[in-house]
Amino acid sequence: MSDFVVGGTVNAAWSGQPQVLAVRGSVSMPQTPNGSLIVGYFNQAQQNNEGRLTFTSGSSAPTNARVPALARMISVLTANWQANNLTLTNTSLNAATPIFVQAFGPGIPSMQPGPLTIGTPVQLAMRQAVQGITTPNWMQLEFSSSTSNQQVVAVVGGPLDQSGNNAYVIALNAPSGDTGPPPGNPPPDGFYATAAGNRYTMSFNWGAAIVYVVNLSPQTATPVTTLLQSL
Structure with missing residues (x-):
């Protein structure tokens, strides 16, 4: 409600x-x-x-x-x-x-995120969120969908960049095709990256840190599977 x-x-x-x-x-x-x-x-x-x-x-x-x-x-x-x-x-x-x-976002009391455990896939419905802790080495977030419908996820975590940003919005099955991050083709406004297909992986090394993921897909979309892995 x-x-x-x-x-x-x-x-x-x-x-x-x-x-x-x-x-x-x-x-x-x-x-x-x-x-x-x-x-x-x-x-x-x-x-x-x-x-x-x-x-x-x-x-x-x-x-x-x-x-x-x-x-x-x-x-x-x-x-x-x-x-x-x-x-x-x-x-x-x-x-x-x-x-x-x-x-x-992390700590925003409007939603209590579920657990994001390294090595355990979790399905996120629209406006569902999960949160986990990374280890101090290279990590990877993998997002996948079982359909060809457009899906949108957002990740918050890691150090701020020069503009003060530490959020990343990613689209699967995107009409824009494969874009971002640099040096890839520039993504649409507001997006970190988009994928032409139904899978995208994001690699990062943020040390021991909290990572937050939320599904912002359309109402008609199926859940997005999210997997956090240690590399």
């Missing part, structure tokens, strides 16, 4: 839990992580109403994001708001455009 925030009101103590925002409704996270936070949002309008979600943080200018109408796939914004506050407001033009929002 998701709490409903009516128009003109603000949940000023939003912790990332699932909420549905009526037009002019807002949620505000008092302090974001000083690392990447994944925000998912989804247009629940029954009519062909494109939505708009406005993000503000600190003293920065508002950022508007399109929220596609009639889509059955969650949209994703990944950013590091550097421990500032974060406010999301439904600024859609049509009043019949509720927007679902949820935040994902």
Whole structure:
């Protein structure tokens, strides 16, 4: 179940839990992580109403994001708001455009992740998450699907890069084909990498660290199998 925030009101103590925002409704996270936070949002309008979600943080200018109408796939914004506050407001033009929002990441209390154990495959349904601890050597995350439908997963962990990011969004069965990371073909905006097929592997060496994985695939997709391996 998701709490409903009516128009003109603000949940000023939003912790990332699932909420549905009526037009002019807002949620505000008092302090974001000083690392990447994944925000998912989804247009629940029954009519062909494109939505708009406005993000503000600190003293920065508002950022508007399109929220596609009639889509059955969650949209994703990944950013590091550097421990500032974060406010999301439904600024859609049509009043019949509720927007679902949820935040994902390690320690975000909106979702209790399941265990991710080295060497044990785990299946993740839409908006399910797992979390595990890596060992101080090269590791590999493998994602696979049993269908040819597009799937999207996000990984959070490891050191921040120069832009302050430590989240990685990956698509399987992607229309863009095989892209990223460098020196591969540039991936679509917001993605770390995409795969033309139904399998992708990500290698990394983050020392002994927490790794967090969440499935952000469309509603119609089958579960994604995730496997953490020590190399």
